[in-house]
Amino acid sequence: GAGVSQSPSNKVTEKGKDVELRCDPISGHTALYWYRQSLGQGLEFLIYFQGNSAPDKSGLPSDRFSAERTGGSVSTLTIQRTQQEDSAVYLCASSLQGALYGYTFGSGTRLTVV
Amino acid sequence: ELKVEQNPLFLSMQEGKNYTIYCNYSTTSDRLYWYRQDPGKSLESLFVLLSNGAVKQEGRLMASLDTKARLSTLHITAAVHDLSATYFCAVDVNSGNTPLVFGKGTRLSVIA
Numbered sequence: 001g002a003g004v005s006q007s008p009s010n011k012v013t014e015k016g017k018d019v020e021l022r023c024d025p026i027s028g029h030t031a032l033y034w035y036r037q038s039l040g041q042g043l044e045f046l047i048y049f050q051g052n053s054a055p056d057k058s059g060l061p062s063d064r065f066s067a068e069r070t071g072g073s074v075s076t077l078t079i080q081r082t083q084q085e086d087s088a089v090y091l092c093a094s095s096l097q098g099a100l101y102g103y104t105f106g107s108g109t110r111l112t113v114v
Numbered sequence: 115e116l117k118v119e120q121n122p123l124f125l126s127m128q129e130g131k132n133y134t135i136y137c138n139y140s141t142t143s144d145r146l147y148w149y150r151q152d153p154g155k156s157l158e159s160l161f162v163l164l165s166n167g168a169v170k171q172e173g174r175l176m177a178s179l180d181t182k183a184r185l186s187t188l189h190i191t192a193a194v195h196d197l198s199a200t201y202f203c204a205v206d207v208n209s210g211n212t213p214l215v216f217g218k219g220t221r222l223s224v225i226a
Contacts, residue, residue, distance in 0.1 A: 031210075041218065042219050043202070043216040045214075045215070050211075093157075095210070098209065098210035099210035100162075100164070101162050102147040102159050102162055103147075105149075105156045105157040105158075106156060107156045108156050
């Protein structure tokens with residue numbers, strides 16, 4: 001597509017429920033990144049996919065968080081048993097291999113856990 | 115562990131004034147990126163700096179990179195209200211093989 005697409009744009013969920021966030025990267029971009037931005041904070045790296053390599057999961061905050069990328073394209077970030085501290089904006093970005101010119105970000109999913 | 119520090123974190127400036135935002139980082143890198151984020155919006159790429167001494171300009175914004183000092187600056191000239199936003203720098207230390215590390219952002223407010 002023309003840009004990085006994320007859905008849903010907003011999600012309100014009850015504490016303890018599972019949520020899935022979706023990211024559709026720019027066609028041809030081999031790298032895909034998930035970041036989290038809490039209110040008034042910077043960007044916290046979560047997970048990174050590059051081509052067919054094993055993902056870099058070093059930023060995932062707990063084992064309640066997981067992500068997959070199917071067919072080298074669409075990615076889903078899953079948060080199980082959501083907690084209030086999971087409330088944040090989840091940003092997805094994609095890039096060409098090597099990311100020489102940086103990333104293109106999606107518009108994010110605002111997650112609110114009540 | 116790479117640390118990226120921006121200062122100031124908050125900046126309120128009058129229209130027409132000049133100011134500089136600083137981005138320091140703790141390890142060797144020759145790739146640095148500046149992004150802009152408007153409230154409730156995503157990040158938009160502003161500048162890509164890929165070598166020591168690189169300087170890029172767009173309108174009232176100019177970014178530079180000093181890799182020896184591990185410092186990038188974002189200079190604002192004759193600020194206007196439309197520049198009000200949060201500005202992030204991000205550093206690449208592994209030629210695109212590891213994720214960018216972002217600073218906490220500088221929230222700029224330009225007032226009349």
